[in-house]
Amino acid sequence: MSKVLCSVATRGRYFTTLPLVLNAIINQTKRPDKLIIFDDNDEPQDMRKELIYSYFFQMLDIKGIEWEWRYATRRGQHFIHQSANTEGFDWVWRVDDDAIPEPDVLEQLFYYTDDGVGAVGGSILTPPYMPDTSKITGKIDNINSEPNIQWGMIHQETEVEHLHCSFLYRAMVHDYNLGLSRVAHREETLFTYGLHQKGYKILAVPGAITWHMKEPTGGIRMEKNKDLYGHDEQIFRNILDYRSKTIVVLNCGLGDHIVFSRILPSIPSAEVFSCYPEVVPGKSIAEAHSLFGDIEPWNIYKKMDQWKWKDSLENAYRKMYL
Amino acid sequence: MIIIAPYAQKLRTDKENPKNYPYWEELVYELQKTMHVVQVGVEGEKQLVPDFRKNLPIVELRKLIQECRIWIGVDSFFQHLGWDEGKKGIVIWGPSDPLIFGHPENINLLKDRSCLVDNQFIWWEATEHSNDRFVKPKEILEHLKE
Numbered sequence: 290m291s292k293v294l295c296s297v298a299t300r301g302r303y304f305t306t307l308p309l310v311l312n313a314i315i316n317q318t319k320r321p322d323k324l325i326i327f328d329d330n331d332e333p334q335d336m337r338k339e340l341i342y343s344y345f346f347q348m349l350d351i352k353g354i355e356w357e358w359r360y361a362t363r364r365g366q367h368f369i370h371q372s373a374n375t376e377g378f379d380w381v382w383r384v385d386d387d388a389i390p391e392p393d394v395l396e397q398l399f400y401y402t403d404d405g406v407g408a409v410g411g412s413i414l415t416p417p418y419m420p421d422t423s424k425i426t427g428k429i430d431n432i433n434s435e436p437n438i439q440w441g442m443i444h445q446e447t448e449v450e451h452l453h454c455s456f457l458y459r460a461m462v463h464d465y466n467l468g469l470s471r472v473a474h475r476e477e478t479l480f481t482y483g484l485h486q487k488g489y490k491i492l493a494v495p496g497a498i499t500w501h502m503k504e505p506t507g508g509i510r511m512e513k514n515k516d517l518y519g520h521d522e523q524i525f526r527n528i529l530d531y532r533s534k535t536i537v538v539l540n541c542g543l544g545d546h547i548v549f550s551r552i553l554p555s556i557p558s559a560e561v562f563s564c565y566p567e568v569v570p571g572k573s574i575a576e577a578h579s580l581f582g583d584i585e586p587w588n589i590y591k592k593m594d595q596w597k598w599k600d601s602l603e604n605a606y607r608k609m610y611l
Numbered sequence: 612m613i614i615i616a617p618y619a620q621k622l623r624t625d626k627e628n629p630k631n632y633p634y635w636e637e638l639v640y641e642l643q644k645t646m647h648v649v650q651v652g653v654e655g656e657k658q659l660v661p662d663f664r665k666n667l668p669i670v671e672l673r674k675l676i677q678e679c680r681i682w683i684g685v686d687s688f689f690q691h692l693g694w695d696e697g698k699k700g701i702v703i704w705g706p707s708d709p710l711i712f713g714h715p716e717n718i719n720l721l722k723d724r725s726c727l728v729d730n731q732f733i734w735w736e737a738t739e740h741s742n743d744r745f746v747k748p749k750e751i752l753e754h755l756k757e
Contacts, residue, residue, distance in 0.1 A: 542620065544688035544712075547695050567669055593711075594732035602712055 291380055291402065293395070294460070295321035296373035298366040299386035300329040303336065306387040306502050311345050313389045319396035320354050321382060327369040329361040365471040370480070374460050375595070382457045383477075388413060390455070390499045397497035398457040401446070407463075407489025408481050410456035411497025413439040427451065427493060429482050429529065438493045447493045452481040455499050461595060463487055466524065468582020472512045474521035479528060486532070524582040531580070534560035535610060538577045538587035539569055545589065548602050556610050613646045614675060614682040614700075615639065616689035618656050619735075627740040629728075630686045632703045635659055638683075638748040642755075649675065651689065683751065686712055693717070701754055705744040707731060718754050722746045 295314055299307050314324060336342040336358065349356045361369050373381050380402060382395055398409045422441035427449025437453050454477065463483040469476055485491050537559050539546055546568040553559060553569065561571030562584075577584050585591060592598075593605050619630040632638075639659045642648050650663040651672060667675070669692070676682060676693055682700035684690050686707045693700040694714040701718045702709065706728040709719040721727075726744040 542688060544691040547688065547691040550695070590732045594730070598711065598732075600711070601714075 292322045292378045293319075293380045293382055293399065293457070294373060294376055294378035295324045295382045295384060295395070296327060296370065296376075297324070297384050297386055298327045298329055298361070298369040300331075300366075301506055302386045302504070303330070303334065303339075305504060306389065308341055308345070309389045309502070310384060310386055311342075313392070314384065315345060315348050315352065315354070316392050317390070317395045318393045319399055320352060321395060322378065323355040323357070324349065325357045325359055325373060325376070327359050327361040327366075327372070329363055329366065329369060331363065333360050363471075365469065365473040365476075367465045367467060367469050367473040367476040370476070371465040371467060374458075374465060376460070378460050380457055381460050382455075384455050384499075385501070387504055388455045388499045388501045391497075394497045394499055395457070397494065401492050401494055402457065402459075405488075405490055406459065407484035407487070407491055408452055408456050408458040409492045409494055409497075410439050410452035410454075410481075411494055411499060412441065412443050413454045413499050413501045414442070415440070415501040415503055422493075427491075429478075429485075429532070432478070442498075443493050443495045445495060449491050449493050450482055450485045451478045452491060452493065453477050454501065456481070458484065459489065462489065464583075464586040466528075466581070466583045467585060468524060468578070469521045470517035472514075472517045472521060474518045475525040476521075479525060482528075521582075524580070527580040531560060534558045536577075536581070536587070537561045537571070537610060538574065538581075538584045539563045539565075539571070540574050540577075540584055540587065541589060543568065545602065549606050551603060552606050552610065555607075559610075612649055612679050613642060614649050614651055614679045614684075615642075615659065616651050616682065616684035616687060617659060618652055619685050619687040621655070622736050624736050626736060629706045629735055629738040629740040629744075630704075631740065632685050632705070632745055633740075633742040634745065634748050638751060641748060641752055646680070649679070651675065681755070690714070690717060701751060703745060703751065705741075706735075706738050720746050720751060720754070 394411060401409045420436040420441045422438050422443055425435050425438040427438045429450045438449055439453055466479050481491050535556050535558055539549060543565050546565045550569050561569060562574055562577035563569045563571035564574055589605055592609060598605055617635045619628040622628050648660045650660045654665050672692060673696055676696045676698050682693050685703050690702045694716055702713055704719060704721040708727050708731050709721055711731055713719045722745055728738050
């Protein structure tokens with residue numbers, strides 16, 4: 290049976306919506322195998338001293354849900370999500386600290402986790418705004434021209450290209466972009482679209498309703514610096530501009546370039562960024578950094594480590610790019 | 612003519628790269644009895660033979676490989692270059708795994724798989740050099756007789 294981690298990233302909401310979220314998670318009809326609360330507050334507190342939290346922790350113990358309160362690094366929620374992504378679970382249900390799931394959300398989402406599915410999301414409702422979703426495509430090309438399908442009541446299973454806010458996703462397949470700023474604008478769009486680009490289905494499904502109790506304080510809205518949003522938006526736009534290409538980033542040794550050169554002809558529409566252009570012609574690594582923010586997802590050694598790789602370096606490159 | 616590429620990339624610390632073969636001088640002494648030995652490498656590496664060609668561009672290295680009878684190296688870029696040129700060589704392995712980083716077309720000399728480090732994908736700065744990981748020159752010379 291697949292193992293599910295529930296991750297909650299929280300900042301500035303100890304005494305507003307976070308208790309509601311935790312209560313909702315504890316009372317799911319399908320229990321997650323573990324809950325990690327990533328505390329990203331500037332001045333984190335020991336919540337065991339708070340009566341309501343002490344009850345939550347006891348309820349988790351009684352229900353047999355392993356839990357952990359982890360103090361985060363205050364670099365933004367994308368770092369938190371990547372930490373959850375690589376925690377060793379099969380699936381991660383990410384829940385925002387102001388998004389309260391109905392009791393059967395995890396059960397409903399999990400129902401769709403077939404082979405080939407990368408992420409499943411339900412409705413994330415912020416009344417009174419509830420657009421008609423019947424004609425929404427969920428395609429990345431339409432991201433600026435249509436509402437997100439999750440903003441309204443979803444009436445039928447729909448294959449989309451991106452999700453937002455809260456969803457269940459297949460772990461260890463795609464990395465969060467850690468080149469985004471602390472506000473992590475577009476982080477979930479980039480992440481789910483990355484799963485889509487890797488060939489996994491992204492599903493918006495009916496019957497899984499989360500109530501998004503947006504607050505003017507807390508969360509990423511605590512950041513007021515518009516430049517950070519601009520920085521992240523530019524990375525998002527750059528990645529979209531290259532979406533018809535297979536981006537190759539060779540930030541590695543000369544020998545690795547030589548091995549990689551054997552598979553380059555098999556890669557469709559390769560756009561190469563290279564350290565040794567005399568071996569593998571391409572643009573500079575600095576340009577890749579500038580365009581995409583984070584080039585670690587193309588670190589072949591990191592990938593081989595994650596994959597517990599035993600096969601050849603050449604085949605590792607095949608797995609990454611073909 | 613035989614090419615030797617004795618050294619793996621210099622580490623960012625002053626430590627010896629754990630992939631470097633410790634018995635080159637002994638091996639080179641034997642090789643030079645019957646063959647002209649060309650050493651390739653970069654400035655700053657220890658010279659082992661009179662004919663040391665430093666900092667050759669890739670294109671020159673490729674030409675040299677085509678001219679040699681065989682080459683001997685460690686797990687460095689050179690073993691990939693020799694393979695890419697289709698010229699069989701001898702690779703002396705220590706802590707890194709030839710099944711991952713090597714090529715079956717070469718003669719891969721690994722003393723024992725117990726000599727490999729557990730994590731093959733960390734920085735080599737984290738691994739100590741040990742002479743015990745490597746085969747002795749005699750075994751390499753045996754393969755040259757084939």
